[in-house]
Amino acid sequence: MQDIKEKNYNIIIKKSKRKTLALVILPNGQIEVRAPLKLNTSKIINFVKSKSRWINRNLNLINQKVAFKNKYDFKNYSYILGEKRDGKLNYKDYAVNILPKMIKEISLKINLDYNLIKISNSKRLWGSYSNKKVIMINFKCIVLPKKFIEYIIIHELCHSKEMNHSVNFWKLVGKYCPQYKSIKKELTFFDFLLKTEI
Ligand SMILES: [Zn+2]
Incomplete structure (x- = not known):
């Protein structure tokens, strides 16, 4: 998980009876890998690494959206x-x-x-x-x-x-x-x- 930590990714791995790997970024920026039950961790890490550009792009977008939202003050x-x-x-x-x-x-x-x-x-x-x-x-x-x-x-x-x-x-x-x-x-x-x- 070395690389993953260096980049400050906080990743949750969810294993289930599925057949393929999937990467999901939740609206709060949490990254979730959905993996088959028997897949070993190194394969999951490689998969995440191969998607690092996609992850960065989407995390940036989420940050931009949060900053955008914070410019609005609907109370006053x-x-x-x-x-x-x-x-x-x-x-x-x-x-x-x-x-x-x-x-x-x-x-x-x-x-x-x-x-x-x-x-x-x-x-x-x-x-x-x-x-x-x-x-x-x-x-x-x-x-x-x-x-x-x-x-x-x-x-x-x-x-x-x-x-x-x-x-x-x-x-x-x-x-x-x-x-x-x-x-x-x-x-x-x-x-x-x-x-x-x-
Ligand atoms: Zn339409």
Whole structure:
């Protein structure tokens, strides 16, 4: 375990009746190796070593995300469309006033439609689009800078044409939101909000 210690990895090995090795990084940064019962430790260590770049990359990302989250103070401030405001504002009021308007505007602009807008409180999703053409948007979107909300709306409206995440779907998203790849990646930094009381 020499190398592993040098790098300050804290690794838990979980053995079970599985057939293959798997490496998992939990959201708190804990690294877990899932291994078959009879596999010897040196093989497990070699496996972890071979994945060291992947581990470093992901641990860095987790640290970046924690630092990002810590910049927000939801106890004393509010954040509307990416702007910090003094005091506690009612996010749901802002969401109800602003998000449906944005959806209508974008829908008209790109000519993709929906039947109904629902404002949600999901702990998992920023938005969704059902086969009944109900577009659901999380009220917490109101915290995000505009480009993220626009991406989320475009994403959901594109489901009116493609009810999946196929190549064609992403082509369509790219047509209306050329920067979607970087926006989508950046949006994962805000995912903590979904599980945060604001
Ligand atoms: Zn989708």
